Amino acid sequence: MKLDEKFFAEIAENYGTPLYIYDADEIRTKVNSAKQVFTGLDARIFFALKANSNPHILKLFKDLGINADVVGPVEIESAKRCGMAEMILNGNGKTTSTRDYFLNSGGKLVSMDSLEEIGLWQKSRITKFLRINPDIYAGGHPNISTGGRNHKFGVTPQEAEKVADKLSGLHVHIGSQITTTDPYEAAYSKVIQLSNRLGFSWLDIGGGWGIKYQEDELDPIEFRRRVVPILSNFKGKIVVELGRFLVATAGFLLLRVSEVKRAGKVFVVTDGGMNVLIRPAMYDAWHRISTIGPKGKLGRCDVVGPLCETGDVLAKDREMEIPEPGALLLIENTGAYGFSMASNYNGFPKPAEVMLENGKTKLIRQRETVEDLFRGIPPIL
Numbered sequence: 281m282k283l284d285e286k287f288f289a290e291i292a293e294n295y296g297t298p299l300y301i302y303d304a305d306e307i308r309t310k311v312n313s314a315k316q317v318f319t320g321l322d323a324r325i326f327f328a329l330k331a332n333s334n335p336h337i338l339k340l341f342k343d344l345g346i347n348a349d350v351v352g353p354v355e356i357e358s359a360k361r362c363g364m365a366e367m368i369l370n371g372n373g374k375t376t377s378t379r380d381y382f383l384n385s386g387g388k389l390v391s392m393d394s395l396e397e398i399g400l401w402q403k404s405r406i407t408k409f410l411r412i413n414p415d416i417y418a419g420g421h422p423n424i425s426t427g428g429r430n431h432k433f434g435v436t437p438q439e440a441e442k443v444a445d446k447l448s449g450l451h452v453h454i455g456s457q458i459t460t461t462d463p464y465e466a467a468y469s470k471v472i473q474l475s476n477r478l479g480f481s482w483l484d485i486g487g488g489w490g491i492k493y494q495e496d497e498l499d500p501i502e503f504r505r506r507v508v509p510i511l512s513n514f515k516g517k518i519v520v521e522l523g524r525f526l527v528a529t530a531g532f533l534l535l536r537v538s539e540v541k542r543a544g545k546v547f548v549v550t551d552g553g554m555n556v557l558i559r560p561a562m563y564d565a566w567h568r569i570s571t572i573g574p575k576g577k578l579g580r581c582d583v584v585g586p587l588c589e590t591g592d593v594l595a596k597d598r599e600m601e602i603p604e605p606g607a608l609l610l611i612e613n614t615g616a617y618g619f620s621m622a623s624n625y626n627g628f629p630k631p632a633e634v635m636l637e638n639g640k641t642k643l644i645r646q647r648e649t650v651e652d653l654f655r656g657i658p659p660i661l
């Protein structure tokens with residue numbers, strides 16, 4: 281299927297906007313690439329559902345032999361319903377109901393985040409990791425850097441060592457959108473040295489592989505060349521938790537331009553903003569945007585959404601052919617942390633999602649309706 285302007289114009293006509301579109305073949309390509317990196321190691325790949333938990337995407341992962349990295353009850357239920365073979369439960373401050381949901385759903389692996397959490401799993405005969413914080417700063421933005429000394433995740437290696445008899449292994453996840461191998465080399469050398477000394481047979485190496493939004497990306501070949509030799513010093517079972525790398529490039533967000541406002545500068549206003557894609561507002565993220573349909577000359581503009589918030593921006597001072605009202609904007613690399621972070625802020629229903637597979641499009645989530653948002657609210661009058 282050719283993903284050209286005509287295709288996107290038709291799909292917007294058929295399904296409306298804002299709309300998320302995912303290319304199943306691109307997900308398959310990324311899964312194969314990740315599998316190749318770990319060839320020769322006793323490694324199993326888990327998909328971090330926080331990146332995208334649409335059940336049809338999860339079914340695709342299940343069919344490709346990928347397991348589930350889950351945090352909350354809906355992620356647990358989604359992984360279970362899609363038949364994903366194994367689940368690892370992650371996150372800090374897990375509630376009693378999340379722990380029970382996980383165990384009742386047959387979950388077998390947990391990453392504990394604190395010494396305080398260890399006692400809560402004492403009676404459960406499952407594989408227990410303790411997350412360590414190696415004091416390494418990495419990741420595409422401070423909000424997605426997780427391995428630094430003052431970040432809320434994990435415990436120090438010294439603290440972990442004291443409770444080694446209660447653990448099956450250690451876990452380390454230093455951040456997301458990491459584009460070089462250096463922080464991985466440093467973190468994994470540290471955690472493997474400790475794991476070997478403590479005689480563990482399991483290790484969870486987290487995820488974080490960065491993709492090419494604008495410039496840098498993590499090169500899986502480089503990861504294999506530089507990081508896998510370090511990992512091969514660990515002789516046990518390895519858990520890998522990848523989110524963004526497996527789905528980001530498969531996703532497109534289609535928006536329609538509702539207004540082009542000239543007031544000092546040019547504002548291209550679309551029918552979805554930080555409520556459908558929060559990454560630019562939250563992480564200063566850059567996404568490629570192209571116009572489909574009527575457009576004028578090259579110029580500079582802010583691409584913004586319709587929400588009552590100055591931060592409701594999709595691109596700032598972007599040079600592009602200024603679209604006219606009614607044109608479509610295609611926002612690329614939105615398969616990860618796009619829909620999964622969408623909200624109903626300012627009272628907008630969430631977008632529909634469509635999958636491209638075998639030359640056909642398939643609706644995989646209906647557009648939310650206003651009525652959907654009143655479900656569960658007791659009668660008012």
Ligand SMILES: Cc1ncc(COP(=O)(O)O)c(C=O)c1O
Nearest residue numbers: 328453456487488521522523524
């Ligand atoms: C514990 C853990 N594992 C894995 C991931 C997946 O990260 P990414 O999508 O960058 O691969 C995350 C996300 O931040 C995480 O918190």
